[in-house]
Amino acid sequence: xxxxxxxxxxxxxxxxxxxxxxxxxxxxxxxxxxMGPNGSGKSTLSYVLSGKDGYDVIGGExxxxxxxxxxxxxxxxxxxxxxxxxxxxxxxxxVGNMTFLRTAVNAQRKARGEDELSAGDFLKVVxxxxxxxxIDADMLKRPVNMGFSGGEKKRNEILQMAMxxxxxxxxDETDSGxxxxxxxxxxxxxxxxxxxxxxxxxxxxxQRLLDHIKPDIVHIMADGRIVKSGxxxxxxxxxxxxxxxxxxxxx
Amino acid sequence: xxxxxxxxxxxxxxxxxxxxxxxxxxxxxxxxDALTRVAAMGLPTRRDxxxxxxxxxxxTAVDAPQAAILDNDxxxxxxxxxxxxxxxxxxxxxxxxxxxxxAEGVTIERLADVAASDIHWAKDLYGVLEARxxxxxxxxxxxxxxxxxxxxxxxxxxxxxxxxxxxIYLHNDASSDAVLHNLVKVEAGAEVTLLETGPAAxxxxxxxxxxxxxxxxxxxxxxxxxxxxxxxxTHCFARIEKEATFKSFTLTFNxxxxxxxxxxxxxxxxxxxHVAGACVGDGKDFHHDDTVFITHDAxxxxxxxxxxxxxxxxxxxxxxxxxxxxxxxxxxxxxxxSQSLLLDDDSQFLAKPELEIYADDVACSHGSTSxxxxxxxxxxxxxxxxxxxxxxxMLTLSxxxxxxxxxxxxxxxxELRDRLxxxxxxHS
Ligand SMILES: Nc1ncnc2c1ncn2[C@@H]1O[C@H](COP(=O)(O)OP(=O)(O)OP(=O)(O)O)[C@@H](O)[C@H]1O
Ligand SMILES: [Mg+2]
Numbered sequence: 001x002x003x004x005x006x007x008x009x010x011x012x013x014x015x016x017x018x019x020x021x022x023x024x025x026x027x028x029x030x031x032x033x034x035m036g037p038n039g040s041g042k043s044t045l046s047y048v049l050s051g052k053d054g055y056d057v058i059g060g061e062x063x064x065x066x067x068x069x070x071x072x073x074x075x076x077x078x079x080x081x082x083x084x085x086x087x088x089x090x091x092x093x094x095v096g097n098m099t100f101l102r103t104a105v106n107a108q109r110k111a112r113g114e115d116e117l118s119a120g121d122f123l124k125v126v127x128x129x130x131x132x133x134x135i136d137a138d139m140l141k142r143p144v145n146m147g148f149s150g151g152e153k154k155r156n157e158i159l160q161m162a163m164x165x166x167x168x169x170x171x172d173e174t175d176s177g178x179x180x181x182x183x184x185x186x187x188x189x190x191x192x193x194x195x196x197x198x199x200x201x202x203x204x205x206x207q208r209l210l211d212h213i214k215p216d217i218v219h220i221m222a223d224g225r226i227v228k229s230g231x232x233x234x235x236x237x238x239x240x241x242x243x244x245x246x247x248x249x250x251x
Numbered sequence: 252x253x254x255x256x257x258x259x260x261x262x263x264x265x266x267x268x269x270x271x272x273x274x275x276x277x278x279x280x281x282x283x284d285a286l287t288r289v290a291a292m293g294l295p296t297r298r299d300x301x302x303x304x305x306x307x308x309x310x311t312a313v314d315a316p317q318a319a320i321l322d323n324d325x326x327x328x329x330x331x332x333x334x335x336x337x338x339x340x341x342x343x344x345x346x347x348x349x350x351x352x353x354a355e356g357v358t359i360e361r362l363a364d365v366a367a368s369d370i371h372w373a374k375d376l377y378g379v380l381e382a383r384x385x386x387x388x389x390x391x392x393x394x395x396x397x398x399x400x401x402x403x404x405x406x407x408x409x410x411x412x413x414x415x416x417x418x419i420y421l422h423n424d425a426s427s428d429a430v431l432h433n434l435v436k437v438e439a440g441a442e443v444t445l446l447e448t449g450p451a452a453x454x455x456x457x458x459x460x461x462x463x464x465x466x467x468x469x470x471x472x473x474x475x476x477x478x479x480x481x482x483x484x485t486h487c488f489a490r491i492e493k494e495a496t497f498k499s500f501t502l503t504f505n506x507x508x509x510x511x512x513x514x515x516x517x518x519x520x521x522x523x524x525h526v527a528g529a530c531v532g533d534g535k536d537f538h539h540d541d542t543v544f545i546t547h548d549a550x551x552x553x554x555x556x557x558x559x560x561x562x563x564x565x566x567x568x569x570x571x572x573x574x575x576x577x578x579x580x581x582x583x584x585x586x587x588x589s590q591s592l593l594l595d596d597d598s599q600f601l602a603k604p605e606l607e608i609y610a611d612d613v614a615c616s617h618g619s620t621s622x623x624x625x626x627x628x629x630x631x632x633x634x635x636x637x638x639x640x641x642x643x644x645m646l647t648l649s650x651x652x653x654x655x656x657x658x659x660x661x662x663x664x665x666e667l668r669d670r671l672x673x674x675x676x677x678h679s
Contacts, residue, residue, distance in 0.1 A: 050634050053626065078636035090631040094649025100632070103645065108636035143649075144631075160635060 001065060001199045002026040002049075002168050008059035009048050018044045020224035021060065024201075026168070031200040033210055035238050036221035042203045043087050045221075046172045050084040051077050064168055078104075079111035083166035085157035087173045087203075092144040097156070100144050101126060105163055129162045133189055150177035158189040169193070170201045175209035187212030207239035220246055258293040261311050265294055265395075268313045272401045274366035281378040285397035288382065292391040301388055304569040304601045305510055305540040310392065310484050315428035315454035318480035321505075325673065327419070328448045328474055328666065334417040335359065337404055341422060341452050342429020344402050348419075356410035357443060362403035362432060373405050376434050380460040380488035384514040388544065393486040393512070396458040400432030407436045408443040408467070415444035420451035422478055427452040433459045437467040437495075444660065447473040455483040461497070463489060465519060468496040472663050474670070476504035479534070486512045487526075493519025493549070500658045502667050503530035503539055504674055510540040517580075520550045527557040527657035531671065533678045535565030535597065541589075543572040547613075551582040558589040559654040561647055562598035563678065573605040576613050585615035592650045593621055644675040 002024070009019040018041045026032050034042055048055050049062060051074035062069045064080055072080070092100070106116040117125070130140055133155045145153050154174050161169055171190070175183055190200065190213050202213060210218075210232065218234040219226045222243070227250045228234065238246070254262065266289065271282050294311040295302045309316050337359070338348035344361055352359040365373050378397040384390060406416060418433065429452035437443055441464070451457070463469045475483060483506060491497045503509055515524045530539045545554045560568035570589035591600030602619040624646050632642035648671060658664040 052630050052634075073639065074630060074633035075636050075638050075642075078634055084634055086631070086634075090625075090627050092625075092628045092631065092646070092649065094652035095632075095645055100635070100637075100645075103641065104632070104635035104637050107638055107641065111636065111638075164635065 001028045002062070002201070004060070004062045006060035007045070007048070007057070007062055009044060009055050009057055012054050012056050017058070018055075018224055019048070022224070022226055024219065024226060026199045026201060028199055029196040030216045031194070031202060031213060033202045033204060033215040033218045033235060034221050035204060035218065035235060037243050040221045041224040042221055043172055046084050046170045046203065049077075049170060050074055050082060075107065076111070078164070078166070079108045081167035083161050083164055083169045085154075085161060085169070085171040085174045087176070089145050089153040089157055091146050093146055095144050097140050097142055097144050098126065101160065101163055104160070108164060126163065130159055132192075133159050133162075133185055135159055151179060151182045154178055155182065155186060158186050162189060162193060165193075167198050168201070169198065170203070172203045173205065174202075175204055175206060183209065184212065207235050210235050222247055254293040255298065257296050257298065261296055262290065262293045264313055265311055266290065269399055271398060272366070275369045277371070277374045278366045278377060281374075282398045284382070285378050285394045288385065288394040289391050289398060292385070292389040292394065294391050294395070301542070301571070304571070305508070305538065307392070309482055309508060310454065310510075315426060316480070316482065317425050318422070318453035318478050318482070319425055320422060321478050323477055325670070328670065329417060329446055329663070332415060332417070332446075332662070334415045334446065336417050336419055338419045338421060339402065339429070339431060341424045341427035342402065342431055342455070354416070355413035356408060356441065357412045357416065358407045358409070359416065360405045362405055362434075363401060365405045366401075372407065372436065373434055376436060376460050376462055377432070380462070380490055381458065381486070383516065384488045390486065390512060390514070392456065392484050393458055393488070396430055396432055396456045396486065400430045400458065403432040403434070405434045406443070406445075407438070408441040409438050410441050412441070412443040415446050417446040417448065420447065420449035420455070422450040422452055422481065425453060428454045430456045431458070433457070435459065435461045435469065437461070437463045437469050439464040440466045442468040444470040444472065446663075447471075450475070450477040450481050451483060453481060455481065455485070457483065457485045459485070459487045461487065461489040463491045463495040463497050465493045466495060467492070469498070470659055471499035472658055472660070472667075473499070473501045474667060475501065475506065475509060479505045479507065481506050482508040484510045486514065489515045489524070491515060491517045491519065491522045491524050494521045495519060496522070497524040498657065498659060499526045500654070501528040502671070503528065505532065505537065506539065507536045508538050510542065512542045514544045515554070516546045516548065517552045517554065518548050521552065522549060523553045525555040525557075525657055527555070527654045529559045529651045529654040529671070530568065531561045531674055531678070532566035532568065533563050537562070537566035538569070539567070540569035541572070545574050545585070547574070547576045547580040547583045547585065549580060552580070553584040554586070555657070556587040556589070557654045557657055559651045560591040560600060561594065561651065562591055562600060563594035565595070565597035567598070568600045570600070570602045570604070570619065572603075572617070573607065574615055574617070576608040576610050576615065578609040580610045581612040583610060583613040583615065585613070587617035588653070589619045590650070591621045592647060593623055640679055644672065644679060647675055648672060
């Protein structure tokens with residue numbers, strides 16, 4: 001599904017390289033996790049995949065189902081089925097959550113040549129999905145993420161993901177800032193979406209989320225590279241011993 | 252004191268071309284007084300502090316510059332609103348295009364008819380609020396309007412008006428020079444909504460005097476637009492009495508020169524005055540100026556100024572806003588915000604927010620900002636599949652939202668929001 005080969009990225013404004021040759025291959029229906037010390041480039045990878053400005057790709061490639069992602073506009077990547085749950089969801093005053101969601105859903109449908117959802121059908125689906133994530137009607141009426149607590153913002157990301165039904169979901173620290181119950185809600189939301197044709201890349205610092213969302217493969221990222229990959233036990237090792245052992249082992 | 256030479260020359264030239272209309276004795280006197288005020292103050296020039304950011308020369312010139320009539324397939328605004336339509340074409344009343352000037356709760360007359368009556372209540376309003384509003388800042392163009400206006404409407408509201416009154420200003424003649432003067436007297440406890448729409452004229456001088464009596468409510472929603480080359484100088488003078496509500500919102504599209512002055516005097520306790528504006532301008536000859544002066548002269552009153560401008564391709568926006576809290580006007584709550592969204596580096600926003608406070612127990616705040624589209628918000632929307640152009644327009648509309656929220660009637664607000672959206676779609 002997602003193939004990343006030798007991806008090298010520097011900042012546009014500064015002479016600073018962040019990704020130094022990332023290789024990652026995610027098969028359909030699988031869940032991959034990325035762990036790694038602060039500042040190792042995890043969020044940068046997620047931004048570059050989804051098309052944020054400010055980065056120069058200086059080497060390598062990234063394809064989704066064989067199509068070159070890096071040439072596309074962010075909205076085209078989204079319409080192809082790429083989704084990023086942000087580490088820091090953005091507040092947008094003056095744009096209603098519902099208007100935003102409906103515009104997004106219908107824009108993607110249109111880009112894929114599908115019929116737009118009617119206002120009624122849309123409302124029905126949103127209400128149902130919001131309910132399972134314990135997002136109340138009042139939150140849906142408010143401007144995007146405005147006045148939402150940290151955990152509410154993260155749940156709102158999962159709601160968007162559920163509405164957009166992407167095939168490649170990148171979750172950047174969706175677990176941070178969540179209480180135990182909210183973590184369970186979010187994990188249930190993710191697990192409900194798991195299917196043969198849908199893959200996940202879960203960026204996290206903690207084993208806890210991975211207890212709920214069982215990864216097939218765990219990668220360790222350090223200084224802009226994937227330095228080690230393994231099974232779920234790798235996450236446990238990080239949880240117990242930190243990164244020091246792994247980093248010295250690969251150095 | 253003698254006027255500066257440039258000012259004297261401009262004033263002499265313009266006044267030489269003016270002949271006062273003839274009417275009943277009371278209005279002749281009001282017009283003569285106004286003309287005397289103009290001669291004493293002199294017409295504005297760029298050297299005046301109050302006109303530092305806006306060049307009035309095309310307004311004070313003897314002849315109105317041409318303004319092409321733009322073709323645009325949008326239908327008239329508020330077509331589905333049940334309202335009394337009063338149509339002026341290039342500043343001249345069009346009886347055939349207008350509705351019967353009747354609605355329950357209001358009496359509507361033409362200024363031309365009122366001016367011919369020997370006795371009329373309008374005597375106590377015509378030019379009266381304008382003259383009061385000449386201090387502390389001179390507004391000679393308003394006095395010139397009082398002196399020379401021959402047409403307009405005179406509205407008296409005695410109860411909750413059955414439906415809104417819509418003044419529709421059509422522009423058909425590329426060299427029209429129109430002057431209209433409207434009066435609205437909202438009596439105690441009464442309520443009315445005044446709508447004003449249309450591009451009006453090549454050069455338009457329009458003045459509105461509003462008296463909002465105790466417990467009365469005046470709602471004003473205006474849309475100026477369409478023709479890019481048009482020029483307009485408008486004034487609104489309002490006197491707001493005890494427990495009264497005044498709410499005015501203006502949407503402006505296009506125009507090489509628009510100066511909207513709003514001069515509000517709150518004279519009764521527990522009253523509220525809101526004035527808001529949203530404008531969208533495209534091109535380096537777009538120039539839009541909101542100039543507001545709110546005087547608080549009573550206890551426990553609230554005022555709000557909310558002005559938002561979207562400027563692109565070298566457009567210029569101006570805001571001059573003042574809150575004056577007089578001695579004894581305790582518990583005043585005054586809020587003022589003026590913001591611009593600059594869609595490129597060539598556009599500019601010039602703001603002069605002012606507070607002058609002579610009471611000690613007041614809460615007044617003001618703020619002015621200029622900014623660009625929030626890139627993080629833009630990326631967030633696009634990452635969800637919203638195409639860039641739509642995402643930009645969504646963020647632009649959201650920037651304007653706070654001003655549109657000042658419109659009490661949801662339906663009217665929605666219609667203006669749709670117009671804004673289609674303007675943005677045409678201009679991006
Ligand atoms: N726009 C930017 N300007 C300056 N430095 C940047 C920018 N974006 C990323 N960086 C730097 O790149 C490095 C990687 O950042 P990134 O956010 O990808 O790390 P991360 O692995 O997601 O960290 P964390 O676990 O703390 O979220 C950091 O050193 C960061 O400071
Ligand atoms: Mg990060």
